[in-house]
Amino acid sequence: xxxxxxxxxxxxxxxxxxxxxxxxxxxxxxxxxxxxxxxxxxxxxxxxxxxxxxxxxxxxxxxxxxxxxxxxxxxxxxxxxxxxxxxxxxxxxxxxxxxxxxxxxxxxxxxxxxxxxxxxxxxxxxxxxxxxxxxxxxxxxxxxxxxxxxxxxxxxxxxxxxxxxxxxxxxxxxxxxxxxxxxxxxxxxxxxxxxxxxxxxxxxxxxxxxxxxxxxxxxxxxxxxxxxxxxxxxxxxxxxxxxxxxxxxxxxxxxxxxxxxxxxxxxxxxxxxxxxxxxxxxxxxxxxxxxxxxxxxxxxxxxxxxxxxxxxxxxxxxxxxxxxxxxxxxxxxxxxxxxxxxxxxxxxxxxxxxxxxxxxxxxxxxxxxxxxxxxxxxxxxxxxxxxxxxxxxxxxxxxxxxxxxxxxxxxxxxxxxxxxxxxxxxxxxxxxxxxxxxxxxxxx
Ligand code: PA5
Numbered sequence: 001x002x003x004x005x006x007x008x009x010x011x012x013x014x015x016x017x018x019x020x021x022x023x024x025x026x027x028x029x030x031x032x033x034x035x036x037x038x039x040x041x042x043x044x045x046x047x048x049x050x051x052x053x054x055x056x057x058x059x060x061x062x063x064x065x066x067x068x069x070x071x072x073x074x075x076x077x078x079x080x081x082x083x084x085x086x087x088x089x090x091x092x093x094x095x096x097x098x099x100x101x102x103x104x105x106x107x108x109x110x111x112x113x114x115x116x117x118x119x120x121x122x123x124x125x126x127x128x129x130x131x132x133x134x135x136x137x138x139x140x141x142x143x144x145x146x147x148x149x150x151x152x153x154x155x156x157x158x159x160x161x162x163x164x165x166x167x168x169x170x171x172x173x174x175x176x177x178x179x180x181x182x183x184x185x186x187x188x189x190x191x192x193x194x195x196x197x198x199x200x201x202x203x204x205x206x207x208x209x210x211x212x213x214x215x216x217x218x219x220x221x222x223x224x225x226x227x228x229x230x231x232x233x234x235x236x237x238x239x240x241x242x243x244x245x246x247x248x249x250x251x252x253x254x255x256x257x258x259x260x261x262x263x264x265x266x267x268x269x270x271x272x273x274x275x276x277x278x279x280x281x282x283x284x285x286x287x288x289x290x291x292x293x294x295x296x297x298x299x300x301x302x303x304x305x306x307x308x309x310x311x312x313x314x315x316x317x318x319x320x321x322x323x324x325x326x327x328x329x330x331x332x333x334x335x336x337x338x339x340x341x342x343x344x345x346x347x348x349x350x351x352x353x354x355x356x357x358x359x360x361x362x363x364x365x366x367x368x369x370x371x372x373x374x375x376x377x378x379x380x381x382x383x384x385x386x387x388x389x390x391x392x393x394x395x396x397x398x399x400x401x402x403x404x405x406x407x408x409x410x411x412x413x414x415x416x417x418x419x420x421x422x423x424x425x426x427x428x429x430x431x432x433x434x435x436x437x438x439x440x441x442x443x444x
Contacts, residue, residue, distance in 0.1 A: 002382045003234060004391045006245040008252045010366065010376040011321065015255040023251035023406055024241045030405035031237035031247065034398075039405055041412030046198030047397055050206045051229035051390075057193075058222055061208055064171060064191060065215035071169060072133040073105055074126070076153055077213045078112035079137035080145045081282060083173075086205025087213035089279040090389055093272045094219050106133075108217050111153060112146030120149065124156055132157065133169040135216070137209055139195045141179020144421070150181075173208050200412055202283045203397055206390075220386045227390025234391075235398040246395055249377070250403035253321075256375055257295050257407075261321040265313070266299040268325045269362045272384060274301055276325070280396055287400050287411040294407065303361050314372040321375040325392070326362060327384050330355045 008020070033039030034048060046053075068075055077084055091108055100107065111123055134157060136150045157166045172185040176194040185192045193208035195201075204210065206228050211221045233239075235246035242248075253264060264284070266277045277299035288294035300309050313320060336357075338350035349357060366376050379395075381388045404411025426436035 001230075003230065004245070004382070004388055004395060005380045006249055006395075007378040007380070008248060010370050010378070011252050011256060013370065014261070014321070014373075014375040015252070015259050019255040019259070020248070020251045021241075023254060026406055027241055027244075027247040027251050027402055028237065030250070030402040033405060034401050035237050040410035044198055044200045044203070044412035045401075046196045047200070047203035047206070048401075049232070050199070051225050051232050051394060054206060054211070054225060057208065058211070058225065061193070061211050061221065062215050065212060068133045068135075068169070068171070068216050069106055069218070071131060073107065073130045074132040075106045075108050075135060075213070075216050076123070076127070076132060077108060077110050077135045077137065078146045078149050078153070079110075079135075079209070080113045080143060081286075082201025082204050083137040083139065083143075083146065083209055084110055084113050085202075085275065085279040085282050086210040086393070089275040090205070090210065090214050090219065090224065090386075090393075091217045092275040093384055093389055094386065095217065095272075097272065106216065108213060112136075112138075112143075112149035115145055115148065120152060124152065127153070127156060127160075129160070131161075131169075133171075135171050135173065135212055136181060137173040138179070138181050139175055139201050139204070139209075141174045141181030141183075144424070147180065171212065173212065200414075202286055203412075205279070205393055223386035224390040224393075227387035227392075228394040229390075230387075231391045231394035231398070235395060246398040247402055249323075249395075249399040250406055252377060253295060253323075253403060254406045256321045260319060261295075261375060262319045263296045263298055263321075265320055265322045266297065266325065267302055267322050268299075268327075269302050269358055270325075270327050270330075270384065271301055271304070273325055273327075274299075276389075276392070277301075283396060283400050284403075286414045286417070287404050288407055288409065289416070290409040290413075293409060302365060303358075306361075306365065313369060313374060318373045321377070322366075322369060323377040323379065324362070324366065325379050325381060327381045329383050331384060 030039065034045060037045055077087060088110060096102065096104070109123065111120065134150070134153055136146065138146045154166070154170065157169060161169065167189060171191045171193070172181055173193045173195060174181040174185065193212065195204060195207060195209060199207055206225065214224065215221045235244055266280050268274070268277065281297045281299060284295070284297040334354045336346070336349045336352050336354060338347060370376055379392070381392060401411055422436060423440055426433045426440040429437050
């Protein structure tokens, strides 16, 4: 069986193989710390075994998804950060690029991931007189953005369907006991799923947080979990450092960081992967950006962004390295036609697949960027399907845990995200924030 494959040789003009191997002992220690729960943040390691642990819930998740699919024209997934990015990444990667223009039912839309008034107005307009359902996701159950969206849309749903009918169309995914969303779900009698205490938001895509929306979109969550479980074996501590893709990726990116490459660009040559990059940015940014340290995770969609960011990448400050996700075999075939007049001069491509052009763009870009001083790592995905997305997700999660330990930080907390919330609540005069309100207003 083919698996996703990591290649790091195009980093070796910039760091030596020895600089990568130097992390062997530390990476093995990190692996043990993850598996035995002896490292920092060890109360947040539930994601490690999720692929095997979640199996028993798959049937129930699929049943709930079937019910929502049958009843709804539109399903609104409410959540922010780790409570929506994983689902959106997988759904976008597997959906038709023009699904929103097609008659596909149900359409999946998102809310609670911003506080845009126009966005919410337009969403409410879209949902008017439509049969819609809501999946409300918040681990803490107290996050402002999704709570605000949920109150608005729940009210609308109850007005359109009646309170009793609305109850069948709302599912909540939250903590088993704590938080306002749990209280509300219990009081209203909504169907719920639990986010376990030991699974952080950005590591939760393989829990009901990601699986319910993905199943609602019509995709095969069992196959996604199969792929993740396969990577659980491949990336485990039994696999030697030299053959372990997660340990190798963690080691090489730390070696590059140490050599001054402070920014990692996740690159794709397939626009369907745009939100995989958004999910990855959260995973690595929130896990590693701490204590004045951490690679800055950024992303580009090629070839699109070669016409906007290409100049900087080729020629700007040399603090970048790239990790390219390369999908080996497209799901469809488009052949380039011959044209007798050949006015566009493209007959040299006649009979070739569009993907051949894309692959040569990929190869040419990689060589140009390496020549320009940008180390390249490559992750080959045999195909874009549920199984390989499952592999990719688990690979990145596992590597993130190892990489964070190599960096010497706790990859599983996020103390920095509280600062803006405190200021926002103070500025909004939230009860309990009186002293902060006074202090912050004096600064304006
Ligand atoms: O990864 C994380 O922990 C965060 O990004 C959270 O997912 C995000 O802040 C949403 O939190 P919650 O699910 O509690 O609403």
